[in-house]
Amino acid sequence: MKKIISVLVENKAGVLARIAGLFGRRGFNIASLTVGETEDSEVSRMTIVATGDDREIEQVEKQLNKQIDIIKVKTLETELSTRRELMLVKVNANAQARGEIIDIANIMKAKIVDISPSTLTLELSDRPERLDLLISMLDSYGIAEMARTGMVALGKGAGAIAL
């Protein structure tokens, strides 16, 4: 089962290495991990997508909480969160295929951000499963390369994780 864990951490050197090391040595599985600054420049937010059963996820949360540099840990419910991921995908597109790919991009609300005689580069920011769908639609044309940021998420509504 995939779980989204939102973690507020001290924005200082070595924190990412500590968290990555923790996941590695405890054998926790990470699907993605993103990190960036928050409204408070001393605090960063990590969004970790981890896989495991309830017991494993509980242990992940506890181990994260135990870290001195971690200020708050919260598991977000998928349905009660706004989730986004950004993807850039460069797809093979000769003159014949270009029209079809543009159609797909329009349907998926992806932006075309670069073009070459043999490729198109698409940008999509959406829920991760929508990104997966776009990939599956483009697969048959041949994906030259792609980059995904990993998911970020915030709980829906007025509530916030208080420091």
Added chain:
Amino acid sequence: MVKCLESQGISVVFGYPGATIAPFYDALTQSEIRHILTRGEQAAGHAASGYARITGKPAVCVVTSGPGSTNLFTALATAYADSIPLVAITGQVTSELLGHDVFQEVDTTGAVEPFTKYTYLVKDAAEIPRVFQEAFHIASTGRKGPVLIDMPVDIQKQVIEFKNPGEVNIRGYKPRVKGHPMQLKRVAQAISEAKRPLLCVGGGVFSANAEKYVRELVELCNLPLVSTMMGIGVLPSRHPLFYGMIGQSGVPLANRAIEESDLLILIGARVADRAIASPRRLEGATSIVHIDIDASEIGKNVGTTIPLVGDAAAVTQQLIECAPQGEWEKWLTWLDTQRAAAPSYPETPGYVEPRRFIRYLSLQMEENAVYVADVGENQIWSARAHLVRSGRFLTTGGMGTMGYSVPAAIGAKLADPSRQVIAVCGDGSFQMQLTELATANQHGVAVKIVVMRNGSLGMVREIQDHSYGGRQIAVALDGSPDFGGIAAAYGIPFWRVGSMEEAPEAIAGFLNHPGSALLECIVSPKEESI
């Protein structure tokens, strides 16, 4: 840095100098702090561990960069596994050269991260007062453990004005001390409803200085108690409510008691594999209350019916206030009927039966003596045969680091010179740290060392015999020195005991000698740990 240590009340540091820690040592010349020079960095860490376990406060070890720091790692990992509060200070190359792989550079903070509670790499001298204060706070609160401060040599050379940094405030670190009242009520209720309750205590009880409260609780509520190896001595060994050590090297009654209990209350015990081999099986069979300062230990190895996060001393006092009473006279009677006389082991002519020797030794020791057990067969003999009265039993239950006992005993003796301190090791573990006899000599530390000599790495030999078809390899300690000669070389008296008949006189001379002394006990190479 020295001022910071002084303001923490540090009067002794253990260490080994080198180029990148030279400015610190230079400042030490202007301080009352006593420096104990060990003969290896690992020993400095173990000695600090022994010191910390007796004072209950963080102890300090200091080493240089590169090999100085890597030699310390084993001691840090040992302290981490056993939750012993240390503050380790490591020299580091000039901050500008960090990452250039210069002479004696190693990424210390990166390397020790998995087995320290926290680390600092100081890049601004102005941070020193705050960093030191936080380090002591982190090491000594919550679940205790080693904290490392890596100090580039140029930062050490800077001159700063020492300012008291004020209260520690780390927003991500606020350990819970008191137990949650609701959970506590549930625990008290569960105890009074239980028919076969059992307390199982671990090293966390010592970390929290909670022995006296646990004893009070046990006696107030008439609760039977077993312990892990790290929990030996929470109750005196012959206390009527103590039923022994659990685990694969524990006593059958203690393990049986766990299986038969309908409520198991774990206090400061993490249910590691050597203590409870199949925790998942236990989950269905009994209700489990898990009391621990470290929330991540609860539910990690064994599922819990009632989790309770808190400091063992605080929670036990809260439980004493609840004074749960119940009906388990029958259970106690049953446990007492199961008490077997200590099994007797056959004597091998020409050798000493180690358990009998240890039992005899422990009764001749001063009542409040500190007994430091090393690792190997000798550790199991000690854990099972040593009788704690009002003393302490120190060993490395978590990491099982050979060579721990001699340096840890030196540290323990320095922490409380009024107590008798005895290290008991094997001929394998002794040879890992026997150079520390020089440390004891140099600093006038009187430690008694018993070497159980069986000429082999007995525990490994047992593994090879039982699990690898008896194909023995690399376990014979042929070529070992004459320990009498070693003692003579270090100028300390020596006794050799080859049979139990010789033991009383030798032990009397050994224990009564005012300084350090070495006693060799000749044990059959065929002797088993259990």
